[in-house]
Amino acid sequence: MTIAVIGAGLMGSGIALTCALANYDVINIDNSEKSLENAKDTLNALLNKKVAKGKMHNDEKLELLRKIDFSSDFSKIKDASIIIEAVPENIDIKKSVFITIDEMSSRDSILISNTSGLSISEIASVTKRPDQVIGAHFFYPAPVMKLVELVRGLVTSDETYTRAKDFIVSLGKETVDAPELPGFIVNRILVPMQNEAAFMVMEGCKPEDVDKAMKLGTNMPMGPLELTDFVGIDVMLATMKGLYNGFRDSKYRPCPILETMVKAGHLGRKSGKGFYNYN
Numbered sequence: 001m002t003i004a005v006i007g008a009g010l011m012g013s014g015i016a017l018t019c020a021l022a023n024y025d026v027i028n029i030d031n032s033e034k035s036l037e038n039a040k041d042t043l044n045a046l047l048n049k050k051v052a053k054g055k056m057h058n059d060e061k062l063e064l065l066r067k068i069d070f071s072s073d074f075s076k077i078k079d080a081s082i083i084i085e086a087v088p089e090n091i092d093i094k095k096s097v098f099i100t101i102d103e104m105s106s107r108d109s110i111l112i113s114n115t116s117g118l119s120i121s122e123i124a125s126v127t128k129r130p131d132q133v134i135g136a137h138f139f140y141p142a143p144v145m146k147l148v149e150l151v152r153g154l155v156t157s158d159e160t161y162t163r164a165k166d167f168i169v170s171l172g173k174e175t176v177d178a179p180e181l182p183g184f185i186v187n188r189i190l191v192p193m194q195n196e197a198a199f200m201v202m203e204g205c206k207p208e209d210v211d212k213a214m215k216l217g218t219n220m221p222m223g224p225l226e227l228t229d230f231v232g233i234d235v236m237l238a239t240m241k242g243l244y245n246g247f248r249d250s251k252y253r254p255c256p257i258l259e260t261m262v263k264a265g266h267l268g269r270k271s272g273k274g275f276y277n278y279n
C-alpha cells in the first residue's frame, strides 16, 4: 500500500519515516526542492546515528530510504490509498492543499490532516468528500512518540474513522479520540503549561531552574522550555494563539516574551537560539 505525505518539514518527513518503518511505500511531496533536500539529509543523518549505535544495519537504512520517494510532483498521489497532509499550521494553506489533493487523488483514498488544532470540518469543507476527511495529530518526533490523536469532523464517516484508526495502529501507534476543539487533548493541556513556564522566565526565573524543577519534580523527559525550543517557539506560540482565539478565553493569553522571541528570530533549536543557546 502506498501512503502520500504532503509536506517535507519536520513533521511530514517524520511521518514519512514512520510509514516506511511500518513497511509502507511512501511518497513525501513538497513544492519546495530545498525542503525535500533537507528532509532527505535529516532522515539520512538520523538513520546514520542508528547505524553507528549498532541499532540498524546499513542495508536496512538504505532499504528504508528507498521506500520514501521525495518528490515535488503532486500527480503521484493518485497511487496512494491514504494521503496525510503535514503542511504549516495555517488554515488557508491547508485548505488550498486539500483542494489540490481532493482533485488529484483516487476517489477511494482517505484524506488525513495532521493539524495540531485547526477545525477538521472547515478543512474538509473545501473537498467534494468531507466524509472521507479526518484529523490524525502526530507528535514530534513522529517516529518515536507513541500517541496519535484522532479527530473526526462533523461529517467524517464511520468507515473513514475505522480506516484511519487501523492504519495508525499498523504504524505501531496508540490512538485516542479527541474532540474537534482547539488544541484537541494534548496541546490544550501541554501548551498552556509551556506558556506559564515562559511567564516565569519573564518574571525573572532562570530557564534552567524551571526545567530542572519540572523534570525532577514530575519526571518529564524534557522541561517545558527545553520542549518549547525543541518543537519551535513559533509553533508553540501559534498553538497558544489558536487556543486563545478559539476559546476567546483570557486564560489562554500568549506570554508576550514568546512574541518578542519570534520577532527576533529566536525560534528554538532550529534557529540556534531560544530559551537556550545551541551554537
Ligand code: 3HC
Pocket: 014, 046, 049, 050, 053, 055, 116, 138, 139, 140, 141, 142, 143, 144, 145, 187, 221, 222, 227, 231, 235
Ligand atoms: N526523529 C526521529 N527519531 C528521533 C528524533 C527525531 N527527531 N530524536 C530522537 N529520536 C530517536 C533516537 O534515534 C533514539 O532512537 P533509538 O533509541 O532507536 O536510538 C530515541 O529517539 C532516543 O533519542 P536520544 O537517545 O537521542 O535522546 P533521548 O533519550 O533524550 O530522547 C526524545 C529524545 C525522544 C525526544 C525525548 O527527550 C522526549 O520524549 N522528549 C519529549 C518529546 C515530546 O514531548 N514531544 C511532544 C511535543 S508536543 C507536539 O509534538 C505537539 C505538536 O502539535 C507540536
